[in-house]
Amino acid sequence: MSKSLQVVLKSIKLIFLIAVIYSCNTSNEPIVITPEDYHASVDKVSQIMIHDIFSPPVASRVFAYPNVAAYEILVQKDSVYTTLSNTVAGLKAIPKASETEPVNLKLSALIAHMEVSKMLVFSEDRIDVVKDSLFVKWQDIxxxxxxxxxxxxxxxxxxxxxxxxxxxxxxxxxxxxxxVDTDDPSRWQPTPPAYMEGIEPHWSKIRPFLLETADQFKPIPPPEFSLDKDSDFYKELLEVYTISEEITKEGDTSEEIAIAQFWDCNPFVSVTRGHFMFATKKISPGAHWIGIVKIAAKKTDANFMETVNAYTKTSLAIADAFISCWDEKYRSNLIRPETLINQNIDQDWVPILQTPPFPEYTSGHSVVSGAASTVLTSIFGDNFAFDDDTEVPFGLPVRSFDSFSDAADEAAISRMYGGIHYRAAVEVGVEQGRNVGAFITQKLAATN
Structure with missing residues (x-):
């Protein structure tokens, strides 16, 4: 036998051996994708955003786009839900899946969620590690x-x-x-300890997903600024100080402090140790409500499509709520309680929560909570009782609520307990958010 023929035969044997080994390692069974897989992908994005310290408005954008990608893939073969294209601003119909290729739409949706998320975070490698591991597993199946x-x-x-x-x-x-306008005493000024610049002053210029304009639900103005002790504004200022002093005396037994800490959700908390300053890692307000989506979906044993639908529509509400809120924040540009209390009442006073770096009115957490709770109620119903364990990874206990609306009300008032907002900002803010949520719910009704 010639050497060339021997080489050919060896090559054939090698190819055959590889084929046998590959066939043994590949089951050719359908790849099963579950709601838990999608929850895990969303959780991973939340963890990365905490690591990367995304501002609350930017974090809302990071949640919205990946969920829309997954949703649009799934609805093309769904009999209950319909496309968001031509309902969500600027979104055109996505390419359709081939009828002749073995496309698994759940798998495609999950991959799309990871790939779009990767485009929006800084720590891309953290998504790659998870994604590459899953890719190997799916290839083997x-x-x-x-x-x-x-x-x-x-x-x-x-x-x-x-x-x-x-x-x-x-x-x-x-x-x-x-x-910063230092000549006008009513205008926002950077606050301790980091004295950071105002975050995302141009966020109102971001294209809304479902709102017609950023100022569509422009709230009433805050009480007129005045340091006259008989004015409505000063009374709200003094209320923040008085409540803070009262609940601080109660210490660890204070329910108000527990509420404030549970809903803190400030990714910009700075800690000073000697000459060093560093940031602690915390979830954003939007991410907290995304965590509540997971709780509700798991409690109702939602299927894959129902799970993605809940994440998508809640994340759209959160994103538009931030646009609406930030539009007002940098219009009213109102000074924070901490600054005025230190200047006019008690120079040593420190709020229970660290003041975040942007103007006061309206309260971002209140607006977002109002919007998210309204959309979640439209999906899961009124009086949906749940145990919120979203903050357990950050050392805080579970809190229980009788409805999404109750949770939103508590999130709103937590900002006043924490000493970072006046009453008007939380009460008007949650109403502003509910108006945003109601509009979005109505606009999305055609997609259910």
Whole structure:
């Protein structure tokens, strides 16, 4: 036998051996994707945003786009839900999945969620680690289905990226920084300990998802600024100080302090140790409500489509709520209680919560809570009782609520207990959020 023939035969044997080994390692069973897989992907994004210290408005954008990508993939074969295209601003119909290829839409949706999320975070490698591990697993189960599903997901990702890139976010990165007006005593000033600049002063220029304009639900103005002790404004200022002093005396037994700490959700908390200052890691207000979505979906044993629907519509409400709120924040540009109390009442006073770095009115957590709770109620119903364990990883106990609305009310008042908002900001803020949520719920009704 010639050497060339021997080489050919060895090559054939090697190819056959590889094929046998590969066939043994590949089951060719359908790849099963569960709601737990989607929860895990959303949780991973939340963890990365905590690590990367995303501001609350930017974090809301990071949640919204990946969920829309997953939702749009799934609805093309769903008999209950319909597309968001031409309902959500600027979103056109995504490419359709091939009828001749073994595309698993749940798998494509999950891949799209991870890929779009990766575009929006800083620590891309943290998503890659999880994604690469899953890719190997899915290849071993059914490589043909995996490849077809992945290729389709990437087409949708490109489509979503093109839409996403037109929301004016990139343009706001180069806009001028916020200028502090030191001549007007009513205007916001940076607060201790970090004295950070005003965060996202141009967020109202971001394209809303469902709102018609950023100021569509413009709230009533705050009480007129005045340090006259008989004025409504001064009475609200003094109320913040008085409540803080009373509940601080109660110490660890104070229910109000427990409420304030539970809903703190400030990713900008700075801690000073000697000459060093560092940030502690905390969840954002939007991420807290995304955690509540998970709780509700698991409690109702929601299927994959129902789970993605709840995440998507809640994240859209959260994102538009931040646009609405930030539009008012930098219009009214109101000074925080901490600054005025230190200047006029007690120079040594420190709020229970650390004051976040942006103007006071309206309360962001109140607006977002009002919007998210309204949308969640439309999905899961009134009087939906739940145990909120979202803050357990941060050392805080579970709190229980009789409804999403009750949770929103508590989140709102927590800001006054914490000493970082006046009463008007929380009461008007939660109403502003509920108006946003009601509008979004009505606009999305056609997609259910």
């Amino acid at each position: 059914n490589n043909e289905e995996f490849v077809a599903s992945k290729n389709y997901a990437l087409k949708v990702v490109d489509h979503i990226k093109s839409w996403m890139d037109k929301d004016n976010y990139n343009q706001t990165r180069t806009m001028e920084k916020f200028t």
